[in-house]
Amino acid sequence: MVGVTVLFLGGCTASRPYLQAYTAQVPVQACSVAVLPVVNQSDYDQGGTILHRLLLSALINERPWRLALEGDVRKIYRELHVRPWQQASPDQLRVLGSRLEVDLLIGGKIITMEEQIKGGKFNPRLKIELQVYDGADGTLLWSTYHSRKGTDYRKLMHFGLSNTISELGKKMLKEILILWKEEGLLACPE
């Protein structure tokens, strides 16, 4: 019983995303978004693309944004000679915002992405940072750091565990979007 209680509490004490705002005033309108290629600093192959696609999926399920297509973003990256694993410069961010005609640009960075498999059990770990830029001038508006393990979501015994990096990423992105909404950062007047 004590063990179950500890496990239960363990599931409840997982950390929230950490949000750092860089401006006192967020854009009034955030109706269109472009997700930039995610910089992958981990050794996980294709981790950046996985997180990019999960983020697109999480955003479109949040509300009917006008989301720039990944293909369009990549094309502008090519034209600007920015590699997908590079962070775009402020000048390049301004071009991206203007070309894609979006209110916000979301960039991401994977600090840690790993999947440990022990005795047939997975324990994925993910540390990510998302940066949100103003699409009009490329200034950094806010960034969010989030770190989680698959076991952080344990509810009881093995229930609730996140066994894959994709599932863990999906849950973490959902938590980040909830936080952004709570902070009123994703407002789009109808």
Added chain:
Amino acid sequence: MPRRFSCIVLLVAATLLLVSPAVHSRQSRIAVLPMEDLSRGGNGLNYGVTQLVRDNLASRDLAVLGRDEVLAFMVKNRVRWLGHLGSRYIRRLHDDLGVDYALLGSVNQRRDTKPYVLGLTLQLIRTEDARLVWAHSVELCDADEIGLLGLAGSQDLQEMERLVVGKALQGLAADLRQYGGPLDIQEGVESVFLGPEIVRPGEEVSCRITLSLSASQLYNTTVSVFVDERIVEARYSSVDNSFQAVWNAAPADGHYPVQVAISRPGQLDKEVLVGGYQVDGLAPSLALQVKGQELNGVVVLRKKIDMIPLLKNPEPISRWRMSVRDEEGLVVMGDDGRAGLPGRFSWWGQAKSGALVPDGFYTIELEVWDRVGNKGAARQTIQVIRQEPEMQVALNEQDDKVVVHLNYAGQIPLDYWRLEIRDKEGGLISESSGTEAPEGLELALAAMPSGKISYHLYAQDMLGNRLLRQVDAMVPLAGEASDEGGDFLAEAVAEERSKVMARQVWTEDF
């Protein structure tokens, strides 16, 4: 009108009314693009999941574009990547193939051994306005399927693929038109080629712009480029339906943003920032730091020297050239390279042939060119000195003693010297050492043994050049007959068999 005929007309009209909604709301036509498999690296293909998605959609009220048609489209448009498409291609799917929706996806994770893992993301794009309208991600792991009783899920990977595809498409509405809201066709810049990225002042810069407009919309459209407080009119080319503006770069160094203005009759002008270019007219400011011992303010090479190039204002370098010239200006050694400037150069005092260069003064010159060809250079003079310290030993008999004179006429200060005088058996008679050449060493002749003596002289200058000399003097000392007669010591010196040992020869380091 006969009554029977009017009945037929009414019947036909009623039938048309009943049928017409179905006729107008034709099936949505959907193209399933091949699914990217990220578990197989960049641009991996998962044919099995693609087919499962196609089969699933075909079972609905959707017209799924044939696989061969999709592949033909990709070949025709040279689409060599999977998992994403730009709006240009999405619109072509609509215009060329009459496709209403494109379904793209990627297998994010796939593990084909126990415990199986499969992650899938699907994206639905409305082709008319190239808008992402729906997306869903599903992940499944064997471990997720463990039930309350601890029984593992029974599926193999193929079963898991069917399960994941089913779950992913479960949430997709039967009528796709409910997604995405009203049409929002973005008309703007489709592609831009702006170049070169970096130029010298006054050099030509061009910008080719393709708009996402049909040929009829392009009619009467004007495109202008705003740069450096100038407006440059872009000319339309019907060859590739693009607009091209050409101008000369500004005279001052700096970064110049380029903005494009699109004017269409009856439409608001549109301004789009498309990029920028850099003007660089300054030569790279370069310094060459030579590491080594200095003599009279000049770095001296004995074995090797290290040279560290320093760019005072760091910038990318397109190529570099390092050369070593002798006093006559001839290049004795050189090296060159492209792109990155090495952090350090080392020269071992060898010519191109590998042979050591003679002692003397040499000029090391490093030239660098930046991305636009501005050239910067730095020079340093060094001196090569490998000559060993030249020391002469003179022995003079004065009264009852032998005076040993060490003479050093070299320019390089001595670090130390050591002289050992030994008898014919090698026994040490006398030893002296110091850091400066002595005026004269006096040795008591009475203390000298009969027979031959020899001396060993060791010296090293401050550059590290060494002298190791062993002289078997074979001196017939006083009281013994001398074949040559005269000043036996002077004769002995004249006859000395000098054996200067090369530095490379093993010897005890002293």
